[in-house]
Amino acid sequence: MLFDKVKAFVVQLDGERAGTEPVFHGGQAVAGRVLLELAGAARVSALRMRARGRARAHWTESRSAGSSTAYTQSYSERVEVVNHRDTLLAPDSGDISMLPAGRHEFPFSFQLPISLVTSFEGKHGSVRYSVKATLHRPWVPARHAQKVFTVIEPVDINIPALLEPQAGAREKVARSWYCTHGPVSLSAKIDRKGYTPGEVIPIFAEIDNGSTRAVQPRAALVQTQTFMARGACKQKRTVVASVDGEPVGPGRRALWPGRMLRIPAVGPSILHCRVLSVDYSLKVCVDIPGSSKLLLELPLVIGTVPLHPLGNRSASVGQFLQSWGLCTGMEPPEAPPEYSEVVRESQLPAASQGPFPLLNHPSVTLEGPYFACLQEFRYRPPPLYAEEDPHPPSEAGRPRCMTC
Incomplete structure (x- = not known):
């Protein structure tokens, strides 16, 4: 046939x-x-x-x-x-x-x-x-x-809008069975809005526990898929990476001086499509026993073009750390990997369910706090005329000013 x-x-x-x-x-x-x-x-x-x-x-x-x-x-x-x-x-x-x-x-x-x-x-x-x-x-x-x-449409994270630090603060009064246990406050910062897979997000946070119970701080990278059709929308949220902090006792204050959260192999953000979008956010929360969580959300953009090494990164992060009063003098940060080296076609984003996945998930790396320090650049003012040349030659026929 x-x-x-x-x-x-x-x-x-x-x-x-x-x-x-x-x-x-x-x-x-x-x-x-x-x-x-x-x-x-x-x-x-x-x-x-x-x-x-x-x-x-x-x-x-x-x-x-x-x-x-x-x-x-x-x-x-x-x-x-x-x-x-x-x-x-x-x-x-x-x-x-x-x-x-x-x-x-x-x-x-x-x-x-x-x-x-x-x-x-x-x-x-x-x-x-x-x-x-x-x-x-x-x-x-x-x-x-x-x-x-x-x-894969390129998403460059080197634009000024994605290099701006992201920060926020929240506070609530912990209550349980109509009993007030005291205020709990949370403030968090990250050095910029744009990242690429394989990079580490240093999280700077401060947790002030004024309640009578110990609280548990956590942080997670959340992917939000939004689908739009016929004027309606449908969302699906997935936690792709998370990290836990140490419990904060009653009346105590804890500081995260750069808690590390590594970005796994996930797809880039999709921001300009009429029927669907893919967004990312960093959620920092405090679990309060007997009360609802204190939640703070910072927007993120996952790109494909990595940050230029030793470019805007050093200046922006240096100013960011100075605002928090952290130490300086560490070597310049390592350049992030290329998108193609981290994300391959066979790799899929994690599909964990719930607000935060279990910490023993194989895709989650738990690391303790570290002190992120960068070289501080201090620009001195230009030298005075007398310091530059104590005996400068005078032009012929032109008197010197005695006040100089």
């Missing part, structure tokens, strides 16, 4: 290697080939290729309208971000082409739009890019071959 003559029909992209897949970004050209291997001569009507990129959100909600009536409401939204079609093989006169037995290659190439959305897979939505080839033959169902590729 004619169907048995097709031994192989696949789509390959340029840059593929064993175990690795190419990664693209907006404005880049995607090139590859469609491989067709025939065991014998076969008649082909056409060979067409289509590249597509879709951002999609979908979920359902069950609603009840009384004791016996229930229905399910469906929410769905889709945005086409890439749509390219091309014909790789088609007879000029509309007749049937006869391809001989053997291996045939049909190259293709197309340009991605300038602005794209990073590839993403979530519970209620996704962003997917693919190249699909369709082989049309007379009297035989069409045969398809598809290749999915990854797009």
Whole structure:
């Protein structure tokens, strides 16, 4: 039969290697080939290729309208971000082409739009890019071959808005069974808003426990996925990393002089998509026995372009530590790793549930507090005229000022 003559029909992209897949970004050209291997001569009507990129959100909600009536409401939204079609093989006169037995290659190439959305897979939505080839033959169902590729849109954390320190403070009065146990206050700072996977976030916090019970401070990196469709939205929160501090006794005060929280291999922030977004935040909270938690949230942006070494980082962090009165004189900080060295296509973000995961989770590294110290740059004023040259030469015919 004619169907048995097709031994192989696949789509390959340029840059593929064993175990690795190419990664693209907006404005880049995607090139590859469609491989067709025939065991014998076969008649082909056409060979067409289509590249597509879709951002999609979908979920359902069950609603009840009384004791016996229930229905399910469906929410769905889709945005086409890439749509390219091309014909790789088609007879000029509309007749049937006869391809001989053997291996045939049909190259293709197309340009991605300038602005794209990073590839993403979530519970209620996704962003997917693919190249699909369709082989049309007379009297035989069409045969398809598809290749999915990854797009990562660069997010540069070196812009001024992402280099600004983030800080906040909260306070509450601990109460249990209508009894007041005293005030508990929390203040926290981080040196900037933008980070990349593999970096360590130094958390500077102060916990003042004025209650009559010991409290437990914690910090966590939280990913928030937001899906939007038909005017409604659906959110999913996931804790991807966390760290615990030492308990703070009654009437005591504790200081975190740079408690380390390492960012695991997670996808970058998605901020400019109409149907879904991916945001990150650092949540610092204090667990109070018998009362609700004292929670402080600081926004974060996870990027792909790491911080320039010894650039704005030294100055901004130096000023940040001086405001907290911490020591200086340590070596300059190590440059963060490249995004491609930390995040690979096979790695997925953690899917821990609850407000904070267990500390014995394999992806969480617990480290004690450390004192982050940076070199302090002090700029002295320019020297006085008399200090620069005690006997400067005077110009001829020009009297010297006796007050200098």
